Amino acid sequence: MLRWVSLFCAISFGLFGTVMPNTASLRVSVSQIAQEKGSVKWALYDNENAYEQRTPAVKSGSIPVTGDTMSWDVTGLAPGSYALAIYHDVNNNGVLDLNFLGVPKEPYAFSGSSSSKWLPPSFAKAAVQVAKNTLIKISFP
Numbered sequence: 001m002l003r004w005v006s007l008f009c010a011i012s013f014g015l016f017g018t019v020m021p022n023t024a025s026l027r028v029s030v031s032q033i034a035q036e037k038g039s040v041k042w043a044l045y046d047n048e049n050a051y052e053q054r055t056p057a058v059k060s061g062s063i064p065v066t067g068d069t070m071s072w073d074v075t076g077l078a079p080g081s082y083a084l085a086i087y088h089d090v091n092n093n094g095v096l097d098l099n100f101l102g103v104p105k106e107p108y109a110f111s112g113s114s115s116s117k118w119l120p121p122s123f124a125k126a127a128v129q130v131a132k133n134t135l136i137k138i139s140f141p
Helices: 002-012 048-053
Strands: 024-031 039-045 059-064 070-077 080-089 108-110 127-130 134-139
Touching (some): 024 039, 024 080, 127 134
Antiparallel strands (some): 039 059, 039 080, 080 108
């Protein structure tokens, strides 16, 4: 439960890391947004330690939900491996709401090849290679 709370607190507070050279960009496309309200909170990490500690995020932000699919651009990245964590803050209270067992009640997702209902995937499983004009497609479960 503490992993979930720390992950999404880092996203919610919008922690930013050092700006990297403008050599790569990332377009994030999110689908299957069930409710057209609230916002999507996101955080992008460039190394395992920052991802596991949930700070510092290279970039993070909040995007108001405008439909069942959304996309946004992240610029100013160095080419390399990144892991993206997102959640749909349906009630727009700035935190990922959890049930009494510590399981998220709001939709969440990660980049990469794996997701788990009980624990966030490792950095290695969530990581994607970002180069010039990279596209990541993520669907909420």
